[in-house]
Amino acid sequence: xxxxxxxxxxxxxxxxxxxxxDIVFMLLFFFMVSTTMRETEVQVRVTVPEATEVKKLEKKxxxxxxxxxxxxxxxxxxxxxxxxxQLNDKLINEEGIPYESVQDFVLFEREKLxxxxxxxxxxxxxxxxxxxxxxVDDVKQALRRAKALIINYSARKEYQEQGRRR
Amino acid sequence: MAREVPEINGGSLADIAFxxxxxxxxxxxxxxxxxxxxxxxxxxxxxxxxxxxxNKRNVLVVLINRSDRLMVGxxxxxxxxxxxxxxxFFTNPANNPNLPEMEETEIQFPPGSSPLLPPDGVxxxxxxxxxxSLQNDRSTTYGRYLQIQNELVAxxxxxxxxFCELYFDKSFDELNTSDPYEEEIYDGIRNIYKMNxxxxxxxxxxxxx
Numbered sequence: 001x002x003x004x005x006x007x008x009x010x011x012x013x014x015x016x017x018x019x020x021x022d023i024v025f026m027l028l029f030f031f032m033v034s035t036t037m038r039e040t041e042v043q044v045r046v047t048v049p050e051a052t053e054v055k056k057l058e059k060k061x062x063x064x065x066x067x068x069x070x071x072x073x074x075x076x077x078x079x080x081x082x083x084x085x086q087l088n089d090k091l092i093n094e095e096g097i098p099y100e101s102v103q104d105f106v107l108f109e110r111e112k113l114x115x116x117x118x119x120x121x122x123x124x125x126x127x128x129x130x131x132x133x134x135x136v137d138d139v140k141q142a143l144r145r146a147k148a149l150i151i152n153y154s155a156r157k158e159y160q161e162q163g164r165r166r
Numbered sequence: 167m168a169r170e171v172p173e174i175n176g177g178s179l180a181d182i183a184f185x186x187x188x189x190x191x192x193x194x195x196x197x198x199x200x201x202x203x204x205x206x207x208x209x210x211x212x213x214x215x216x217x218x219x220x221n222k223r224n225v226l227v228v229l230i231n232r233s234d235r236l237m238v239g240x241x242x243x244x245x246x247x248x249x250x251x252x253x254x255f256f257t258n259p260a261n262n263p264n265l266p267e268m269e270e271t272e273i274q275f276p277p278g279s280s281p282l283l284p285p286d287g288v289x290x291x292x293x294x295x296x297x298x299s300l301q302n303d304r305s306t307t308y309g310r311y312l313q314i315q316n317e318l319v320a321x322x323x324x325x326x327x328x329f330c331e332l333y334f335d336k337s338f339d340e341l342n343t344s345d346p347y348e349e350e351i352y353d354g355i356r357n358i359y360k361m362n363x364x365x366x367x368x369x370x371x372x373x374x375x
Binding site for chain 1: 176179180183184186187190191193194195196198199200201202203204205206207208209302303304305306307308309311312313315316319320323339365
């Protein structure tokens with residue numbers, strides 16, 4: 001007769017799952033608060049360069065995006081493989097310097113902002129690192145004409161190996 | 167006589183919440199955009215004469231040619247030396263007559279904000295009149311262009327940061343510009359070390375191969 005008798009009911013103890021919905025809801029609320037809706041589908045391939053002096057863009061509502069890159073494969077079938085400019089979610093196809101498209105875009109985006117923020121609108125340029133500057137200069141000229149002067153050269157944070165001096 | 171309320175089965179609540187959670191995971195983004203913020207110069211008026219007379223010693227010309235090679239002040243240079251060159255250009259430590267003029271300037275800081283300032287908070291010192299002129303070819307790659315921009319911005323940021331740490335015992339990035347007191351410090355330092363980087367009107371530069 002063994003002292004150590006096997007317990008009767010085999011199988012695992014059931015874990016109480018009553019608090020599972022609470023946990024999941026908490027996660028859900030976290031994601032609802034901390035993220036923003038995906039608004040644009042980027043139709044050009046962009047790998048932004050790395051830089052050490054990058055800063056975060058503070059107010060997201062003030063920022064509009066301009067993408068410049070070579071089109072992704074399904075877009076390339078229509079437009080070819082030359083670098084394209086995409087304004088928020090619209091691809092543009094204008095010969096020469098795209099004054100008109102950019103002007104329309106800037107006016108439209110500025111209209112969406114409240115009065116106090118109208119002159120703080122920031123254009124974030126997300127540009128592929130292998131694109132020749134000609135295209136970028138064109139966009140910059142168009143932005144100057146459209147009086148959207150605050151720009152942000154989008155870049156990833158690069159961490160220096162030897163670190164800062166202090 | 168209390169009627170018994172039938173209990174709702176909450177077993178599927180977790181499933182519903184999971185479904186919502188996954189929807190939000192897929193449909194939203196969290197990435198915060200980072201980058202180097204710059205100000206474009208306004209477009210010149212039609213009748214406005216754009217040529218500004220600047221003393222030659224006050225200008226450092228930074229050229230990037232079509233094969234991404236860098237020329238600074240007339241000689242070819244590796245990008246890794248550009249930051250040191252920019253620092254020297256903006257500070258002119260040895261009072262070299264070929265480097266920019268320094269101008270005696272007074273800048274107002276909040277009174278009593280630093281033990282190194284006089285009690286009225288006015289900083290008196292030399293401010294560089296130097297301007298960096300950055301020029302690129304249409305075939306320069308954007309990656310190289312931004313790398314050069316980054317080196318120039320890094321040099322000015324370092325000057326600002328050193329000043330801020332010396333006088334206010336704080337790094338320049340930590341200044342909170344929504345606070346009027348710290349904003350005055352921020353603006354003051356920005357006026358001592360100005361981000362004088364001018365981008366010329368686009369043009370094609372002959373290859374410097």
